[in-house]
Amino acid sequence: MAPDGEYAPSPVPWVREEVEHLERTGAGLRGRAVVLLTTAGARTGLLRKTPLMRVTHAGVYAIVASMAGSDRHPHWYANVLAEPRVTLRDGDEVLSLVARAAAGAERSAWWSRACTVFPSYVGYQSRTRRQIPLLLLEPAPAQPAPAPGHPTS
Numbered sequence: 001m002a003p004d005g006e007y008a009p010s011p012v013p014w015v016r017e018e019v020e021h022l023e024r025t026g027a028g029l030r031g032r033a034v035v036l037l038t039t040a041g042a043r044t045g046l047l048r049k050t051p052l053m054r055v056t057h058a059g060v061y062a063i064v065a066s067m068a069g070s071d072r073h074p075h076w077y078a079n080v081l082a083e084p085r086v087t088l089r090d091g092d093e094v095l096s097l098v099a100r101a102a103a104g105a106e107r108s109a110w111w112s113r114a115c116t117v118f119p120s121y122v123g124y125q126s127r128t129r130r131q132i133p134l135l136l137l138e139p140a141p142a143q144p145a146p147a148p149g150h151p152t153s
């Protein structure tokens with residue numbers, strides 16, 4: 001199920017502006033390929049909307065908690081760890097997806113893809129001691145159908 005609740009706009013003006021532009025037009029500002037992640041606040045339950053670089057391959061998306069090479073993880077990362085069911089807007093499409101951390105060879109392959117899309121990630125990683133988390137977003141597994149004759153309500 002996609003997160004729902006009261007929307008709390010970002011306190012950062014340029015992030016808020018990009019969110020509003022993405023929702024109005026489906027496109028990032030200044031021609032950037034950007035997606036819009038919606039998470040439920042881990043502590044408040046409020047809806048948080050976060051523009052992130054668009055990294056996608058074979059129907060899967062990657063999101064990179066780079067925070068411009070800061071030594072702390074972004075808040076949205078804590079939100080996703082607490083509630084991996086998220087919404088992602090990519091252009092006109094709004095997708096309900098589930099996040100999981102990428103590790104090992106899978107992470108390496110996705111890190112290369114992400115750095116091809118947005119080469120600044122390389123510099124961000126060299127600036128911080130933390131390993132920048134990379135999460136994969138995939139469609140939620142289908143709910144099992146109720147057994148025949150099993151009441152649904």
Ligand code: F42
Nearest residue numbers: 010018041042043044051052053065066067074075076078
């Ligand atoms: N950030 C990235 O990390 N990776 C990207 O690829 C990326 C691309 C990008 C493209 C366009 C653009 O405009 C911005 C881009 N950013 C990218 C920046 C990104 O949009 C975020 O601004 C940044 O990652 C920081 O994320 P943040 O979640 O820390 O956001 C801060 C500024 C923020 O708005 N915080 C709110 C606040 O009130 O301070 C929300 C905090 C929140 O979610 N609180 C949770 C709650 O319960 O409500 C609790 C969270 C916790 O830590 O427990």
